Amino acid sequence: xxxxxxxxxxxxxxxxxxxxxxxxxxxxxxxxxxxxxxxxxxxxxxxxxxxxxxxxxxxxxxxxxxxxxxxxxxxxxxxxxxxxxxxxxxxxxxxxxxxxxxxxxxxxxxxxxxxxxxxxxxxxxxxxxxxxxxxxxxxxxxxxxxxxxxxxxxxxxxxxxxxxxxxxxxxxxxxxxxxxxxxxxxxxxxxxxxxxxxxxxxxxxxxxxxxxxxxxxxxxxxxxxxxxxxxxxxxxxxxxxxxxxxxxxxxxxxxxxxxxxxxxxxxxxxxxxxxxxxxxxxxxxxxxxxxxxxxxxxxxxxx
Numbered sequence: 284x285x286x287x288x289x290x291x292x293x294x295x296x297x298x299x300x301x302x303x304x305x306x307x308x309x310x311x312x313x314x315x316x317x318x319x320x321x322x323x324x325x326x327x328x329x330x331x332x333x334x335x336x337x338x339x340x341x342x343x344x345x346x347x348x349x350x351x352x353x354x355x356x357x358x359x360x361x362x363x364x365x366x367x368x369x370x371x372x373x374x375x376x377x378x379x380x381x382x383x384x385x386x387x388x389x390x391x392x393x394x395x396x397x398x399x400x401x402x403x404x405x406x407x408x409x410x411x412x413x414x415x416x417x418x419x420x421x422x423x424x425x426x427x428x429x430x431x432x433x434x435x436x437x438x439x440x441x442x443x444x445x446x447x448x449x450x451x452x453x454x455x456x457x458x459x460x461x462x463x464x465x466x467x468x469x470x471x472x473x474x475x476x477x478x479x480x481x482x483x484x485x486x487x488x489x490x491x492x493x494x495x496x497x498x499x500x501x502x503x504x505x506x507x508x509x510x511x512x513x514x515x516x517x518x519x520x521x522x523x524x525x526x527x528x529x530x531x532x533x534x535x536x537x538x539x540x541x542x543x544x545x546x547x548x549x550x551x552x553x554x555x556x557x558x559x560x561x562x563x564x565x566x567x568x569x570x571x572x573x574x575x576x577x578x579x580x581x582x583x584x585x586x
Contacts, residue, residue, distance in 0.1 A: 285344075286488050289443040292405070295439060295535060295561060296515060299350055303576050304567050305421060305561070305562045306529050306558075306559035306560060306561055306562065307340050307395070307396075307423060307559065307560045307561075307562055308338050308340075308391075308558070309338065309339065309340045309341040309342075309430075309432065309466060309468070309557065309559075309560065310336065310337070310338035310340070310515065310534070310555050310556065310557040310560050311341075311344070311434060311468040311469050311470075311515065311555065311556050311557070312334065312342070312343055312344065312348065312551070312553065312555035312556075313344045313345050313436060313469070313470040313514075313551060314331070314343050314344065314345055314550070314552040314553075315345055315410045315516065315549050315550075315552055315553065316345050316385075317343065317345055317346045317347060317348070317353060318348060318353060319348055319350075319352050319353045320351070320365070321353075322353055322356050322360075322506075323356070324549070326546065326548055326549065327390075327550055327580035328356075328360055330536065330540060330542070330550050331550065332357070332360050332361045332364040332365075332534075333355065333540065333553060334526045334534070334536055334550075335357070335361050335370075335390055336364060336365045336368075337427060337534070337557075338360060338390075338394050338555075338557065339391065339392050339396060340389060340390075340391040340392075340396060340420060340432070341345065341389070341390045341391070342387060342388070342432060342434045342468060342469065343387070343388040343389075343390065343484050344385070344421075344434065344436040344470055345385050345386060345436065345470075346374070346385055346386040346387070346470055347373070347384070347386075348384075348386070349377060349386050350485075351374075351470075354372050354374060354388055354390075357515065358371075358390070358531060359368055359373055364382065368392050368394060368395075369392060369393045369394040370390060370391070370392060370393065371389070371390075371391060371393040372391070373387060373389040373391070373398055373418060374386050374388040374389070374416075375387040375388075375403060375416030376385065376403065377472060378412075378413040378414060378416075378417055379412060379413060379454055380409075380412055381468070384463050385413060385436070386416075386442045387413070387415075387416040387423055387434045387436075390430070391420065395423060396420045396421050396422065396423070397517065398418055398419070399419040399420065399421060399429055400418070400419040401416065401417060401418040401419070402416075402417055402419075402459075403415075403416050404416070404452050404455065404456075409446040410444060410445060411435070411437075411448060412436075412437070412438035412441065412445070413435070413436050413438075413489060414436065415433045415435050415449070415452050416421065416432055417431065417432070417433050417452070418431070418432050418454050419431045419432075419460055419462065420432065422527075422560065422562075423562045424560070424561070424562055425524060426526060426528060427463070427464055427523035427524065427526075427527055427560075429461050429462065429463065429529055430462075430464050430465070430466060430523075430524060430560075430582050431456055431457075431460060431464065431465045431466070431468070432465075432466050432468065433449070433452055433453065433456060433465060433467045433468070434467075434468055434469045434473060435449055435467065435468075435469045435470075436469050436470045437469075437470065437471050437472045437473075437477075438472075439472045439476075442471065442472045442473060442477045442478045443482050443526055444481045446471060446478075446486050446487075446488060447486060447487050447488075449467060449488060450487040450488055450491065452467075453465055453467065453488075453520065455545050462474050462521075463493075463520060463521045464520070464521030464522075464524045465519075465520045465521060465524070465560065466517060466518070466519055466520075466524060466525040467488070467516075467517070467518040467520070468516065468517045468518070468556065469515065469516070469539065470515050470553060471514065471515065471516045472512055472513055472514050473514060473548070474500075474512040474513040475510075475512040475514070477514070480500070480535065483500070488518055491546075493511045493517065493520050493521070494518050494519075494520050495519045495520070495525065496507050496516060496517075496518050497517050497518070497519055497528065497558060498513060498516050498531055498533065498556050499513070500513055501513060501532070503554075504553055504556060505552060505553060505554070506544065506547045506548055506551065506553065506554065507544065507546055507548070507552060515553055515554065515555075516532070516556065517531055517557075518556050518564050519531075519558065519586050521541045522558070527560040527561045528558060528559075528560060528561075529559040529560065529561045530558070530559040531557070531558045531559070532557060533554040533555070533557075534554055534555045534556070534557055535554055536550070536554065554562070
């Protein structure tokens with residue numbers, strides 16, 4: 284085969300592989316009492332913006348600020364760090380049963396996704412310390428044009444009760460928006476002393492069909508070397524979500540950014556957790572098959 288033809292096939296192969304590799308990343312991060320004073324610290328801000336810039340949608344938990352100053356400062360520095368993308372935010376009201384209150388905050392790339400709907404779950408029975416702030420976002424996928432995100436930061440003493448009540452939130456949102464493609468995510472405190480394995484496996488979200496816990500049990504989502512707990516979770520529901528799912532993982536930011544444990548703990552005692560959804564959906568399989576055929580053809584010509 285002529286060299287020009289080989290180069291052409293190689294170029295096509297790389298294009299197909301790149302198309303197949305494109306992904307939309309959704310993250311959740313307990314940023315451990317994120318205050319204005321904390322983000323004003325240079326090292327904390329530098330690390331936070333690098334973490335945020337990895338995600339198309341980030342759900343921050345433990346944002347402790349009665350004003351919008353913390354989020355505004357974060358967005359300003361994020362845009363300065365990553366000027367090639369556009370960022371926006373959406374936040375809940377302050378939530379909590381006592382004087383300590385925190386927000387859920389979505390930070391998202393507004394050039395890639397938009398908020399379609401949002402609402403604060405009506406927790407009439409006071410089952411949640413911080414009731415979910417639910418949002419529906421667009422996706423760059425013809426297979427799945429939108430997805431619903433349901434964040435939850437449980438209180439350790441009521442983990443089982445809150446996680447079972449999360450099933451009712453799923454029913455509420457799926458009926459409200461006629462959308463069963465739902466991702467439930469956040470610091471569930473779903474391990475170690477807060478929730479035994481037996482109680483974990485008896486949760487409604489574990490025994491009802493269609494829910495997939497994509498962060499494996501046993502995956503450490505904590506920064507401290509002395510702890511090993513899968514507190515932070517992502518649960519995916521819906522055929523569309525599952526068909527798009529490419530990967531799910533924790534993001535070990537101390538290792539990636541070469542931080543000591545002490546430096547990492549100044550940011551948070553949790554790792555972010557994330558899922559990657561394919562933008563090409565079922566076309567991935569076609570791309571993969573085509574790429575394999577092209578690779579076989581190239582190898583046969585080089586022999």
